[in-house]
C-alpha cells in the first residue's frame with residue numbers, strides 16, 4: 032500500500048482508507064462526514080471550538096457537549112448541533128465514532144473512528160500536560176493517528192504549568208505593589224480560562240476584556256465558573272488599581288488597552304520560548320504557556336497510540352514527518368490542512 036518516495040515520504044493509496052483530505056477537509060467516505068472541514072459540507076464533526084477548526088456554513092455539527100455553547104457563541108444560535116459526551120458511541124453509515132479528551136481546551140476531543148476492524152484517531156489539537164481546567168488527554172490506541180505539529184521541533188520544551196501559574200501570580204504581586212495593573216494577553220478560549228482558574232484572587236481584583244467575558248459566559252451554560260468582571264464603558268477606570276486584566280492578543284495597541292494605564296503587560300504563549308519573541312510583540316514579559324504539546328509530549332503521545340501510520344498536520348509537518356520515519360520507523364506522512372499553525376486562535 033505504501034510507495035517509497037524521495038527516501039523519506041511515503042505515498043499512501045487513499046482510495047480504501049477511512050480518512051482522506053480533499054478540498055473541503057478531512058473526509059470519511061464510508062461514513063459520509065468530515066472532521067473540522069474548512070468548506071461547507073453536510074455533516075461536520077468538530078474537534079474543538081477554535082476558529083480554524085470550527086467554521087461556519089455546515090449543514091449540521093457534531094461536537095463534545097461542552098463545545099456546543101462555544102459553537103453557538105461564534106456561529107450563531109440557529110445552528111444544528113448535536114453535543115456528545117466523552118466515550119459515547121455514535122454510528123454514521125456503519126462507521127463507529129467516539130470523542131476522547133484531547134486536553135487542549137474545554138470540550139476538545141480526539142475523534143476515534145472504527146470501521147471493519149480498523150481504528151483511526153484524529154487528535155485535533157492536544158497537549159499531555161493537565162492544565163487543571165480541561166479534561167486531561169487520554170491515550171487512544173489506534174492503527175492510524177493524525178497529529179498536529181505546532182511545536183514539532185526539539186527546541187520546544189515547555190515548563191510545568193504550575194510553575195508558570197505561580198510565576199504569573201508572583202509578577203502580579205510585584206506589579207500591584209509598585210502601582211501597576213497587570214495585563215495578561217492570551218487567547219480568549221483556553222489560555223484565558225487557565226490563567227483565571229489559577230489566579231490568586233487574594234492579590235486583587237480581576238477584570239476581563241469582552242471577548243474573554245463572552246467565552247466565560249458561554250461556558251457557564253455548561254457549568255464552568257471563572258473569576259473576573261467584564262470591563263464595560265461604565266467601568267470607572269480609576270477604580271481599577273493593581274488589578275489583573277485578561278485580554279486576547281488582539282487588544283494590543285488599542286485605545287481600550289491604553290485606557291487601562293498604568294500597566295505592565297505580558298504575552299502568554301508557547302512562542303514566548305523563542306528568543307526575541309517578547310521584544311517583537313512589544314510586551315514587558317513573556318510567559319511560556321501553551322495549550323499544545325511540545326516536542327516531548329508529541330513523541331510520547333504518538334508512541335503510546337501504537338499507531339503504525341501517522342499523518343502530520345499543521346505546524347512543522349516536514350521535519351516532524353521525517354523524524355517519525357527515521358527515528359521511530361513509522362510510515363508517517365503529511366496531511367495538508369488549512370488549520371492555523373499560529374497558537375493565537377481568536378474566538
Ligand SMILES: [Zn+2]
Pocket residue numbers: 079081084135156376
Ligand atoms: Zn486549537
Ligand SMILES: [Zn+2]
Pocket residue numbers: 081083084155156345370371
Ligand atoms: Zn489548531
